[in-house]
Amino acid sequence: MRDVLVLGAGMAGVGAALHLQSRGWTVALVDRSAPGSETSYGNAGIIQGEAVEPYAMPRDLATLFAIALGRSNDVHYDVRALPHHVGPLLRYWWHSSPRRHRRASEVYAGLIAHATAEHDALIGEAGAANLVDRGGFRILYRTARAMDAAAAAAERLRARYGVRSQPLSAATLSALEPALKVTGEGAIHQLDAWSIRDPGRLVAAYAGLFRRRGGSLVRGEAETLTRTATGWAVRSADGPVEASAAVVALGPWSPELLRRFGYAFPMVRKRGYHRHWRSGRGLNLPLMDAANGYVMAPMVQGTRITTGAEFAAPEAGGMPVQLLRAEAAARELVDLGAPRENTPWIGTRPCMPDMLPVVGEAPRHRGLWLHFGHGHQGFTLGPTTGRLLAEMMSGTPPFVAPLPLRPGRY
Numbered sequence: 001m002r003d004v005l006v007l008g009a010g011m012a013g014v015g016a017a018l019h020l021q022s023r024g025w026t027v028a029l030v031d032r033s034a035p036g037s038e039t040s041y042g043n044a045g046i047i048q049g050e051a052v053e054p055y056a057m058p059r060d061l062a063t064l065f066a067i068a069l070g071r072s073n074d075v076h077y078d079v080r081a082l083p084h085h086v087g088p089l090l091r092y093w094w095h096s097s098p099r100r101h102r103r104a105s106e107v108y109a110g111l112i113a114h115a116t117a118e119h120d121a122l123i124g125e126a127g128a129a130n131l132v133d134r135g136g137f138r139i140l141y142r143t144a145r146a147m148d149a150a151a152a153a154a155e156r157l158r159a160r161y162g163v164r165s166q167p168l169s170a171a172t173l174s175a176l177e178p179a180l181k182v183t184g185e186g187a188i189h190q191l192d193a194w195s196i197r198d199p200g201r202l203v204a205a206y207a208g209l210f211r212r213r214g215g216s217l218v219r220g221e222a223e224t225l226t227r228t229a230t231g232w233a234v235r236s237a238d239g240p241v242e243a244s245a246a247v248v249a250l251g252p253w254s255p256e257l258l259r260r261f262g263y264a265f266p267m268v269r270k271r272g273y274h275r276h277w278r279s280g281r282g283l284n285l286p287l288m289d290a291a292n293g294y295v296m297a298p299m300v301q302g303t304r305i306t307t308g309a310e311f312a313a314p315e316a317g318g319m320p321v322q323l324l325r326a327e328a329a330a331r332e333l334v335d336l337g338a339p340r341e342n343t344p345w346i347g348t349r350p351c352m353p354d355m356l357p358v359v360g361e362a363p364r365h366r367g368l369w370l371h372f373g374h375g376h377q378g379f380t381l382g383p384t385t386g387r388l389l390a391e392m393m394s395g396t397p398p399f400v401a402p403l404p405l406r407p408g409r410y
């Protein structure tokens with residue numbers, strides 16, 4: 001019998017559930033909250049068709065000193081929390097050598113190449129086209145030196161991977177985004193990306209499609225996962241739910257559950273914040289302010305500012321240092337207006353040290369499949385790696401090579 005419990009209804013879980021369903025599996029999608037209400041809700045909403053190279057850990061001394069001294073808004077850390085992070089960070093450092101990063105990028109680019117097409121199919125079927133802008137996003141540079149370096153990097157990505165982008169002068173940027181008061185030295189317009197005006201609502205629309213096709217959405221607690229004589233079971237609000245297979249797609253919560261089954265996945269947990277502002281005249285497309293490490297995106301809820309990586313203790317409360325700095329920098333660019341929420345949203349990017357997601361069967365547990373660790377691009381990649389997982393589980397030839405993503409590498 002092809003039946004499966006998919007644990008976690010973020011973009012990774014919903015993406016896998018839809019692909020399993022279309023290959024004939026009976027799927028129960030289990031979450032303790034509504035679909036798309038955690039990390040897949042709070043992100044910058046960019047389907048990053050341009051993100052062919054995953055974020056490596058900086059290894060040059062100037063950048064490391066800037067981070068250590070708190071001068072970069074890309075990264076913030078609480079020194080007392082570092083013991084929680086040091087193991088995964090050392091492995092991240094090792095994997096970030098130019099040679100290893102190049103190898104990871106080849107794999108990553110092979111996944112990213114499918115991202116917009118995989119979303120396109122689901123957006124069409126889910127009737128969610130109203131949430132999508134296919135016009136890309138822009139990265140603003142405040143100095144000529146930064147703009148020149150970005151143009152050279154963009155040209156390198158075009159030559160190597162075919163990533164399409166266009167340098168924009170300050171005057172062109174101003175004409176395209178009349179809300180901008182400052183346009184710096186111009187921007188790089190990333191043309192292969194799409195943006196979503198409410199990321200959580202896109203996941204909810206995909207979950208709606210899953211339900212219309214006959215899938216069941218179950219409120220349940222993944223921590224109750226147990227092995228049964230014939231497969232796997234969890235407790236739900238309506239009693240136990242069982243299936244022959246289970247998929248762990250719990251984003252940043254995945255390693256916690258898997259620890260109970262004897263697995264120690266070294267996740268690099270990069271927290272990020274967002275908040276919405278009631279801007280009068282907003283931007284047309286998302287804008288990254290490269291010098292200040294944030295993205296400002298036009299959303300249904302207002303202008304959403306999302307921040308870079310923060311290393312905090314596991315249950316630490318909010319320290320919105322980066323968000324305050326980002327707000328100050330964003331106010332130079334646009335009229336932000338008043339914030340919508342009293343307290344910023346906090347989430348965690350589930351990054352793996354080798355910058356690649358974990359996709360495949362658990363090495364020591366038959367029928368337990370893993371689908372997490374999508375880092376900075378899980379909103380982009382959920383449907384793509386969901387398809388790969390479904391193909392592997394169904395015994396059909398995988399459309400991309402699964403070996404570099406196998407769970408057994410940890």
Ligand SMILES: Cc1cc2nc3c(=O)[nH]c(=O)nc-3n(C[C@H](O)[C@H](O)[C@H](O)COP(=O)(O)OP(=O)(O)OC[C@H]3O[C@@H](n4cnc5c(N)ncnc54)[C@H](O)[C@@H]3O)c2cc1C
Binds near residue numbers: 010011043350375
């Ligand atoms: C600030 C920020 C900006 C980002 N911007 C982008 C971007 O522009 N583009 C992009 O591609 N990616 C972006 N990302 C990354 C992206 O958001 C994540 O990689 C992605 O959302 C992870 O999806 P997921 O389904 O794995 O996890 P989640 O969306 O977190 O889903 C996990 C699900 O598991 C459920 N769950 C957890 N524990 C339990 C339990 N015990 N029982 C039952 N259910 C449970 C949760 O309720 C949740 O629904 C960003 C991330 C952050 C933080």
